[in-house]
Amino acid sequence: MSQLQPFRLLFIALLAAFTSVLVSLLSGSVELSLGDLIAYTVGDVPDLQRQVLEDIRFPRTLAAFVTGAALALAGVLMQVLLRNPLADPYILGLSGGAAVGALASIMLGLGGWWLSGTAFVGALVSVGVVFGIASRSGRWSTTHLLLTGVVVSAGWGALINLMLSTSASASVQGMLFWLMGDLSQSRVGLLQVGILITGAALALRAARSLNVLVRGDLVATSLGVHVNGLRLSLFFGASLLTVVAVTTAGSVGFVGLVVPHMLRLTGARDHRLLIPFSIIAGGTFLVVADTLARTLLAPQQLPVGVITALIGVPSFIAILRSAPSK
Amino acid sequence: MTPLLTANNLLLRAGPRTLCSGLSLRVEQGQCWGLLGKNGAGKTSLLHTLAGLRTPPEGVVFLGETPLAALSPAQIAEKIGLLLQESVDALPSTVLETALLGRHPHTKGRLFDNAEDLVIAHESLRKLGIESLAPRTVDSLSGGERQRLALAMLLAQRPRLLLLDEPSNHLDLGFQTPLIQLLLSQASDSARKTSHPSDSTSPGAAVIMATHDINLAARVCDNIVLMIGDGETLVGNAVDVLTECNLGKAYDCPIARVEHEGRTLFYPL
Numbered sequence: 074m075s076q077l078q079p080f081r082l083l084f085i086a087l088l089a090a091f092t093s094v095l096v097s098l099l100s101g102s103v104e105l106s107l108g109d110l111i112a113y114t115v116g117d118v119p120d121l122q123r124q125v126l127e128d129i130r131f132p133r134t135l136a137a138f139v140t141g142a143a144l145a146l147a148g149v150l151m152q153v154l155l156r157n158p159l160a161d162p163y164i165l166g167l168s169g170g171a172a173v174g175a176l177a178s179i180m181l182g183l184g185g186w187w188l189s190g191t192a193f194v195g196a197l198v199s200v201g202v203v204f205g206i207a208s209r210s211g212r213w214s215t216t217h218l219l220l221t222g223v224v225v226s227a228g229w230g231a232l233i234n235l236m237l238s239t240s241a242s243a244s245v246q247g248m249l250f251w252l253m254g255d256l257s258q259s260r261v262g263l264l265q266v267g268i269l270i271t272g273a274a275l276a277l278r279a280a281r282s283l284n285v286l287v288r289g290d291l292v293a294t295s296l297g298v299h300v301n302g303l304r305l306s307l308f309f310g311a312s313l314l315t316v317v318a319v320t321t322a323g324s325v326g327f328v329g330l331v332v333p334h335m336l337r338l339t340g341a342r343d344h345r346l347l348i349p350f351s352i353i354a355g356g357t358f359l360v361v362a363d364t365l366a367r368t369l370l371a372p373q374q375l376p377v378g379v380i381t382a383l384i385g386v387p388s389f390i391a392i393l394r395s396a397p398s399k
Numbered sequence: 400m401t402p403l404l405t406a407n408n409l410l411l412r413a414g415p416r417t418l419c420s421g422l423s424l425r426v427e428q429g430q431c432w433g434l435l436g437k438n439g440a441g442k443t444s445l446l447h448t449l450a451g452l453r454t455p456p457e458g459v460v461f462l463g464e465t466p467l468a469a470l471s472p473a474q475i476a477e478k479i480g481l482l483l484q485e486s487v488d489a490l491p492s493t494v495l496e497t498a499l500l501g502r503h504p505h506t507k508g509r510l511f512d513n514a515e516d517l518v519i520a521h522e523s524l525r526k527l528g529i530e531s532l533a534p535r536t537v538d539s540l541s542g543g544e545r546q547r548l549a550l551a552m553l554l555a556q557r558p559r560l561l562l563l564d565e566p567s568n569h570l571d572l573g574f575q576t577p578l579i580q581l582l583l584s585q586a587s588d589s590a591r592k593t594s595h596p597s598d599s600t601s602p603g604a605a606v607i608m609a610t611h612d613i614n615l616a617a618r619v620c621d622n623i624v625l626m627i628g629d630g631e632t633l634v635g636n637a638v639d640v641l642t643e644c645n646l647g648k649a650y651d652c653p654i655a656r657v658e659h660e661g662r663t664l665f666y667p668l
Contacts, residue, residue, distance in 0.1 A: 156489045281510060284496070285503050289487035294452055296556070297476030297504040342492045345510060 145355020
């Protein structure tokens with residue numbers, strides 16, 4: 074890749090992100106035009122439109138972008154940590170723990186902050202359990218970590234099924250929406266945006282070392298990378314980003330696995346490119362998916378996780394087929 | 400003159416087995432050392448210990464005058480380059496991107512590669528005869544091409560001390576000896592370039608290679624560590640250590656020796 078090309082691609086990516094945000098802000102049951110949006114920026118818009126923008130569209134679009142970006146970045150970091158192309162943000166069981174917490178809230182009829190709070194606690198428990206088991210063994214080998222995560226996920230999976238099968242049918246739909254990922258109640262604040270920006274900045278700073286780390290711990294150490302420290306930071310950084318995503322929107326699937334791979338297949342193999350592009354593309358992807366989720370069958374809202382898979386699978390296959398096999 | 404690398408009284412274990420004990424060596428500038436011994440004798444463990452990847456239960460390794468344990472991986476990487484036996488390429492990357500990784504120890508605080516990094520990476524690929532493969536992805540390479548790439552990455556690192564684990568693996572017969580000579584001269588070159596002119600202790604480099612190829616070692620190494628097993632090691636001049644008797648003991652099979660056109664060759668009986 075020549076030196077100039079990345080900047081041109083970055084421009085295109087930012088343009089796509091901007092367009093997706095614009096379309097998301099203008100789509101919905103209350104008709105809004107580009108004119109209204111421009112009028113809003115100069116403070117001259119009717120109350121209804123302003124309310125729709127400020128209370129519904131802006132927060133939801135922001136939540137979608139932050140969730141998508143956090144998931145894609147966490148996916149990249151997990152794939153480096155586990156040196157495994159099949160890794161995604163949920164592979165170490167974090168989403169399972171969060172789901173058990175969230176489902177418990179739904180079972181007890183609690184919503185709002187309770188839902189995010191219990192999901193947060195569940196995620197934390199899961200991270201703690203995996204970290205405890207992986208550290209006790211003294212070896213942070215990728216295989217060991219991966220196996221620990223898979224087993225812990227399976228445990229959470231059993232609890233989730235137990236809760237689903239014993240809950241009143243009225244609350245099961247809410248549970249399913251949470252499990253598939255849903256942005257209809259989502260709000261993000263300064264905290265979530267701050268975590269994403271800090272995570273992105275730190276990841277970009279370490280991007281060169283990540284390129285080395287994917288070649289193995291021994292190679293990385295012999296090239297001067299402080300491997301243990303970096304892998305611990307990856308573990309906790311990716312976990313924190315994933316926690317932000319799942320407490321915002323439930324376990325939205327597919328974004329964290331597929332966005333990094335789509336970008337790798339289109340040439341962004343170097344983490345110095347992959348990290349910024351994943352953040353932009355992940356955010357854009359989820360904004361587009363959420364816009365579709367709430368407009369396709371309007372007024373009915375679909376869980377966004379269904380849409381991410383429905384548009385993600387065919388586009389991934391298309392890229393896979395068109396990628397040059399060298 | 401301070402030796403490049405000194406090992407004092409090293410003890411290495413693998414589970415219940417002692418690989419070596421009381422092993423001491425002084426690696427001077429310009430020397431090429433060979434680590435010999437049969438499978439599992441501890442060649443790789445010793446190499447990794449000398450590279451600072453493992454801490455020995457007893458003994459100290461000094462880089463110049465500083466114990467390795469007192470240096471950070473980044474400080475060690477500026478001086479010592481290590482060729483590993485296996486390479487990992489779980490996620491895709493190209494040959495050029497891989498060679499550029501060798502520049503990592505010299506890019507402190509710099510996110511992107513500069514022109515010098517690119518020149519050095521291309522030059523390293525050319526020296527290993529794989530410059531034309533630069534845009535290819537690593538997973539499309541043959542075993543020998545991968546080995547050349549790993550060596551190119553090492554050259555791009557420009558270390559003063561090269562630790563090589565089976566450098567001749569997968570390589571064509573005719574390329575093996577020129578390769579070691581290339582590595583030795585390159586190491587000395589880069590040592591000369593990076594050293595301060597007034598610092599008379601700096602120039603000169605050294606190679607330590609673990610190999611199963613006795614004849615390659617006999618041809619290019621001036622010093623040998625022969626790991627016999629049960630913690631016993633023979634250290635010394637290649638001519639003194641490489642005898643039928645010592646080798647026979649180390650490899651558990653009778654070994655004969657012939658002289659041909661000024662070269663010494665060993666073969667199992």
